[in-house]
Amino acid sequence: MKEILTKDGSFTLKSEKYDECYHSSEGAYTESLYKHVLPGFKAAEQFDFYGGEIRILDICFGLGYNTLTAILHKPENVKLKIFSPELDADLLKSLKSFKYPDEFKTLLNIINEISENLYYKSDDIEIEVFVGDAREYIKRLSNIHIVYQDAFSPKVNQELWTFEYFTDISNILNESGIITTYSVATPVRCSFYKLGMNIYTHPYENIRKGTIASFAELPFVKVDFEEKLKRVKCKTY
Numbered sequence: 504m505k506e507i508l509t510k511d512g513s514f515t516l517k518s519e520k521y522d523e524c525y526h527s528s529e530g531a532y533t534e535s536l537y538k539h540v541l542p543g544f545k546a547a548e549q550f551d552f553y554g555g556e557i558r559i560l561d562i563c564f565g566l567g568y569n570t571l572t573a574i575l576h577k578p579e580n581v582k583l584k585i586f587s588p589e590l591d592a593d594l595l596k597s598l599k600s601f602k603y604p605d606e607f608k609t610l611l612n613i614i615n616e617i618s619e620n621l622y623y624k625s626d627d628i629e630i631e632v633f634v635g636d637a638r639e640y641i642k643r644l645s646n647i648h649i650v651y652q653d654a655f656s657p658k659v660n661q662e663l664w665t666f667e668y669f670t671d672i673s674n675i676l677n678e679s680g681i682i683t684t685y686s687v688a689t690p691v692r693c694s695f696y697k698l699g700m701n702i703y704t705h706p707y708e709n710i711r712k713g714t715i716a717s718f719a720e721l722p723f724v725k726v727d728f729e730e731k732l733k734r735v736k737c738k739t740y
């Protein structure tokens with residue numbers, strides 16, 4: 504795979520198999536922070552950090568930016584339990600030598616543990632990486648508070664964007680939980696809408712909008728999806 508330097512100075516990879524980059528050119532670290540991690544923790548704060556232990560599903564681990572950025576920005580006095588599936592075992596093994604941004608310098612021991620053992624545990628952080636298909640893995644989980652939905656695009660990785668897949672996700676999501684994704688595709692939002700979820704975008708101006716979905720009312724910019732449906736059909740993948 505080819506290393507790509509993104510606009511914020513962090514590196515990502517381009518996958519030959521999917522012919523897509525792991526992150527947008529806006530910045531691998533910036534994208535993780537603003538599209539996933541900050542909205543997730545902002546929602547968690549509304550619900551008193553779910554009693555002090557936040558259960559995160561990171562779809563999929565890839566280079567681990569979302570998991571690592573979440574650890575770096577973990578709210579004080581909160582425990583994180585992170586579950587993350589990943590098909591590519593060779594990629595996980597290679598992470599020890601990936602050129603991560605300076606922000607992750609303090610996390611090198613965690614990166615090494617994950618790369619070697621697919622597991623890490625400290626007093627306030629536990630990470631489990633599952634090698635295999637996310638669609639099977641999610642069926643074993645329950646009571647998830649935050650889902651980072653960060654597969655490759657629906658065009659090349661459609662199995663992780665179908666209505667059936669999002670139905671399975673909604674079944675393991677806590678009633679106050681949220682899904683964050685970079686995708687603004689109408690069929691993705693239609694899945695959330697059909698599942699009875701509210702649709703929001705993040706409030707940050709420095710990066711392209713994504714989608715936030717939740718059964719709960721959240722302090723984000725709400726998308727009037729019913730207005731949109733006056734003009735387009737609600738078709739899912």
Ligand SMILES: C[S@@+](CC[C@H](N)C(=O)[O-])C[C@H]1O[C@@H](n2cnc3c(N)ncnc32)[C@H](O)[C@@H]1O
Binds near residue numbers: 562563655660662
């Ligand atoms: C866009 S990348 C993830 C980027 C990642 N969040 C990061 O920060 O680097 C998508 C990842 O999903 C993995 N993947 C694709 N389909 C999968 C599936 N069905 N089950 C598990 N992993 C899958 C790919 O191998 C790839 O590593």
